[in-house]
Each structure stands twice: as structure tokens, then as C-alpha cells.
Amino acid sequence: MKLRKLCCVAAMIGSLQACIKDAPLNPEADIVTFKVDEKQLTGQVFIDQSKASINLYVTPEALKSGIVPQITITPGATITKTPAGPLTAPASDTLHFDTITGRARQQFIVTAANGASSRTYSVRVVTTGIWQWDFENWVTDEKEKYQYPIEKDSAVLWSSGNPGIAIALTGTPKSPEAYPLRMTTDAYHGKGAAEMQTRAGTALSNLVGIKLFAGSMFLGVFDIANAFGAPLEATQFGQPSRGNVVRFTGYYKYTPGAFYQDREGNKVDGKTDECSLYAVLYTGTKRLDATNIHTSDRVIARATLADGTAKAGWTSFDIPFVYTRKAVAGEQYMLAIVASSSKNGDSYEGAVGSRLVLDSLEIVHE
Amino acid sequence: MNIKLTALCTGMLFTALQLSAQENTTAKTTTGTFKPVLEHRILAGFNFGATAPTSLPNTIRKINSYAPGFCPSLGYELAYRPTQKWGAAIGVKLDYKGMTVKDEVLYFPTIINTEDGGTFTGNFSGKNKTTVRNAYVSIPLSATFTPNEQWRFHLGGYAAWLFSSNFYGNVSDGYIRNGGSTGEKVNITTATFDFGKDMRTFDIGLQGGAERKVGKKLSVMGDLSWGLRPVFPSSFKGMDFPMYNIYLTLGVSYKI
Numbered sequence: 001m002k003l004r005k006l007c008c009v010a011a012m013i014g015s016l017q018a019c020i021k022d023a024p025l026n027p028e029a030d031i032v033t034f035k036v037d038e039k040q041l042t043g044q045v046f047i048d049q050s051k052a053s054i055n056l057y058v059t060p061e062a063l064k065s066g067i068v069p070q071i072t073i074t075p076g077a078t079i080t081k082t083p084a085g086p087l088t089a090p091a092s093d094t095l096h097f098d099t100i101t102g103r104a105r106q107q108f109i110v111t112a113a114n115g116a117s118s119r120t121y122s123v124r125v126v127t128t129g130i131w132q133w134d135f136e137n138w139v140t141d142e143k144e145k146y147q148y149p150i151e152k153d154s155a156v157l158w159s160s161g162n163p164g165i166a167i168a169l170t171g172t173p174k175s176p177e178a179y180p181l182r183m184t185t186d187a188y189h190g191k192g193a194a195e196m197q198t199r200a201g202t203a204l205s206n207l208v209g210i211k212l213f214a215g216s217m218f219l220g221v222f223d224i225a226n227a228f229g230a231p232l233e234a235t236q237f238g239q240p241s242r243g244n245v246v247r248f249t250g251y252y253k254y255t256p257g258a259f260y261q262d263r264e265g266n267k268v269d270g271k272t273d274e275c276s277l278y279a280v281l282y283t284g285t286k287r288l289d290a291t292n293i294h295t296s297d298r299v300i301a302r303a304t305l306a307d308g309t310a311k312a313g314w315t316s317f318d319i320p321f322v323y324t325r326k327a328v329a330g331e332q333y334m335l336a337i338v339a340s341s342s343k344n345g346d347s348y349e350g351a352v353g354s355r356l357v358l359d360s361l362e363i364v365h366e
Numbered sequence: 367m368n369i370k371l372t373a374l375c376t377g378m379l380f381t382a383l384q385l386s387a388q389e390n391t392t393a394k395t396t397t398g399t400f401k402p403v404l405e406h407r408i409l410a411g412f413n414f415g416a417t418a419p420t421s422l423p424n425t426i427r428k429i430n431s432y433a434p435g436f437c438p439s440l441g442y443e444l445a446y447r448p449t450q451k452w453g454a455a456i457g458v459k460l461d462y463k464g465m466t467v468k469d470e471v472l473y474f475p476t477i478i479n480t481e482d483g484g485t486f487t488g489n490f491s492g493k494n495k496t497t498v499r500n501a502y503v504s505i506p507l508s509a510t511f512t513p514n515e516q517w518r519f520h521l522g523g524y525a526a527w528l529f530s531s532n533f534y535g536n537v538s539d540g541y542i543r544n545g546g547s548t549g550e551k552v553n554i555t556t557a558t559f560d561f562g563k564d565m566r567t568f569d570i571g572l573q574g575g576a577e578r579k580v581g582k583k584l585s586v587m588g589d590l591s592w593g594l595r596p597v598f599p600s601s602f603k604g605m606d607f608p609m610y611n612i613y614l615t616l617g618v619s620y621k622i
Contacts, residue, residue, distance in 0.1 A: 019421060019422040020422060020426065020427065020428065020429075021422065021423075021424040022424060023424065023427060023472060024424045024425060024472065024473055026473075027473055027489070027547035027548075028473075028543065028547050028548070028551075029547075029548055030551070049550040049551060050544075050549075050550040112547070112548075117546075117547055117548045118548075119548050143545075167485065167486065167544070167552075168485075224544075224550045224552060225541075225550070225551055225552055225553050226553065227552060228552055228553070228554065228555075228557075229553045229554070229555045
């Protein structure tokens, strides 16, 4: 009897193993890595997988001459290069750019091993022309409906936690207002400004103990692959910069939310939320993230807003960079600006409703 | 797992022996002519099996382990035998059906929730652990065939109502493609899923089995029940293939 039963179970497992079919053909079609000669880079390459776009930060010479990238793709997939829209280029290994817009004259089409799916990657060189932002131009992500500011040449320099929050909002109706970073017409200058508002967690995030999402924005990129495994590493701060920064200036407004709450969502009496705003200059081309922006020894200068308390009207700030050592000619630098409507938002503390509005930011160079 | 099974089997055998020892030794009442009889039985046993697809999809790459879990089955059966060999039976049973499976999947379409509040619909590649433990009230209806004193066979169908459902698990050491295979890749250290509430509350299927007398009133029995209705509605997106309740009840029946 006992034996028979054991045999039954064994047979069942055995038969299940026997049922394993041949592996499906790979349906994925990614550009996994995109390498450019280190000498031509001013900042590390960022592959924005959610938009299938590759952002390059290269020297002016490389922009003119073009680059020869080394690309790796999903195993089994195939890659072809085609002219990008009206832009044409000679057929060669070199990828050429339109020197005005920074757009590559060719794009890459990766076709999956199963033949059923493909992705088209566009490439562009992102340059920070003038370190001034008025936050007039915003784009709404088609799928997730969050907004992000773009430059005059439509380059994307600013990022936020919005792409991560998009996932926590799954199953709820999506609109730009649901996200902590969005455009507002309540502007100091022009028609638009950047509005960050700390919001309550979603039904879904509450289940796992996240009761609050702080509004944030930063110069840099958001690495969606790390959004869940290591959220603090997902926020990659910084864009290539010159080393001779002097002051960080701009205008802001801040209204803390009514009740400060701790990580568990309990009201903390006598505590008022504060905003946080700082700029950091550091060496190298690899971005720092939320785990090391405050501690890395690559940081050589900081400009931090000291007063994070309520400011009902537009308030100007002009913060000098404090250097720990001098910038050296020939060294490469990156600069990050990081703003949040709740300064302890990275540990999910703050006040729901805290609202920070930024406008007319500028990094003043020597 | 083997230890658990061994314990179960020993337990059942022990119970069987005890019950048969309690039997009194009244003489067999075999008469020349057969009179129609009504028989009442208490059925007790354990379910072993799986809530599974009838054919594994190619997105399941490897089964690492399987455990049947503790799934008792308890019921009452009323049988009517108008002739010596043929009859019919109807019963009512409380059936736990469940299992725990660990497997590895590739490009597996599903929905998962991550620890910090994310939810994804997409294709997952990595490890998976699924635990199923559902409680049904089922009504089996069978034709019975009693060729001799020792054996009785039955074949029929059943209808079952789910009153407590658990279908949950976790995925780990892998990644998901948000929205589909060309969506962005999000690494998943560990994430959970819980589809208990998505299950259909009504199951219907075929069942059949045999029992053999081991005492005056006691028989050991084996009964295979095979669900014909997928446990998830076709609109459900967490599993893209139909899964059925396929369970073998091993136990005893006691004539009262």
C-alpha cells in the first residue's frame, strides 16, 4: 500500500518531467549594452528601456565625427541599422549625428529570435547647453501618463520617481495629477514650473508598508530595472558638466502637508515636513545614486538649500558651491540637482500634500 | 516529502487495522436470492494530485519539487443496489485539494506584486513556488459495479463548490518584462502572487475508482477525480493556460 502510493507519486512527478517541452524561442529584443570609446564619453551611456532610446553623453568632437558603438543584444536576436526618418547617412559602422539636434542619423531595429517581436531603438546625444531651466516644456508619457520636463531641443535631462510610481499605480486610473512630479501653471517666470507634491501610498503600496511617496525630481536618469530590487539605486543622479560651477540659483515655494507621518503612517505630533534641494558636483562619468550621493568621496562641491521650511510666496535662493577641493583641468565631472517635497521621502516619511514648486533654476559657471 | 507520505500511509493502515479489529465476527449473510439494498458509507482519505494543466506549457522549464500537502477528504455515501452487481451511489464530501510545486519558468505570462508595492503584468523568467489549498464541498454521483464480495468499482461525475481558496506563491531570482516581452526588464529578487480570489467557485468533472474489502465493513479505496472546468475563468490573466483539479483520493470507506 505504502509502496504503491510512493510509486504513484513518483510516477506523477516522473510524468510531469517527461511533459517538459522544448524551450520557447526567445521573444525578447533588447539592446543590452551600447559601448562607446571611453575617450569620447562625458557621461556613461543610458539605455532608456521603457522608451527604447539610447542617451549618449559625448564630446563635441565625437558629435561631429560620429561614433562606432559596440552593441550587444538579446541572445538569438538580430540587429539591423536603418535610416532614422528623414535623416540619411552613409552605410558604414560609424553612427553619425545631426550636430544641431544630436539625433543619430540611423536607428537600430532588434528582432527577437522568435521573429514575433521587435524593438526600434533611437539614439541621441544629450547635451546640456545652458544650465538654466524654466520648466516650460513638458511631455506626458503615453502609456503611464506621467509628465517630465524636456529641453528646447527635446532632450531629457530631468528625471523623477514617477516611472517607479507608475507601477505602484497599476490598476488605478492614471493621470498626470496622480504623480508626485508634474507641470504647474503656478509659475514664477513663463507659463510653467515644476510641481512636486508628496502623495499617499496606493492601496497596493499600503499592503507592503509604503504609506507615502515623496515628490522628487533630479538631473539624471531613472533605472527602471532597479526600481524594485534596489529603489535607492534606481535614481541615478547627474549629467555631464564642466567643473567650474559657482552658484546654484532659482525660485521656490513650499507648503508642508498638514500632518507629518512616520514610515508606518502614524502621525508624529510637533513635526513639520521640510523640502530638500541641493546640487552636487562630482568627478568621473559614472552616476552616483541615492545610496552614495551624500557619502561618495568623488563629490568635490555642494550647494544645499539650508532652509527647507514653508515659503508661501515665491522665494529666491542663491547658494554658493562649497568645494572640498579644487577642480582640476582635464578631469571629467558630473553635476546633479536633487529636489524633494519631503526631505525624508527616501525612507517613506513626510507629510501627504507637501508641495514644492521650482522655477527658473540656474547653475552659474565661473 | 517521503517521510510525510510514510507517516500518512502508516497512519491510515493503522486506523484501518484498528477499525477492522473492532469488527465483530458475525457470520456472513449470503443468501441465495438478492434483495435490493441501501448502503451507507463513511469515506475518509487524503487527496494527492495537482491543480495543473493537462499538458505543461513550454514556458515551464523544470519542476524542482512537488509536495501533496495535507489534504484530507471526508464524506458520506448513499448507495442503492437494485441488482447484485449494479447500482448507483451519491455522496457528499468535504475535499481539500492542494499541493506545493517549485518550478522554473521562462517568459511566463503572469501578474505579480513586489514587496514594495509594485504590481506587474508581464512575462516572468525565473523561479516559482506555488501553493494551492482549496476546500470544496463536492457531490459525487456514480454507477457502481460489484463483481464479487471483495471488490466494488464506481464511475461517474462530480460537482464541487469552492468554499475556501488558496492559490498563492512567490517568484524569485529572475526578471519580469513589464507588459510583455518587449516591455522594460525589471529585476525581481522576490515577489508574491495571490490568485485565491480569482478562482472559480464551481468545479465539475469525472470521477471513478475502486475499493477492496479488508474487513467486514471496512474497505480501502482509491478514487480519481478529474476536473473538466478550468479552475480560473478564461478572463483571468495570471495564468495563460487552463488548469484543472486532478486528484487521487486514497483512503478507506466504512459501511454503516
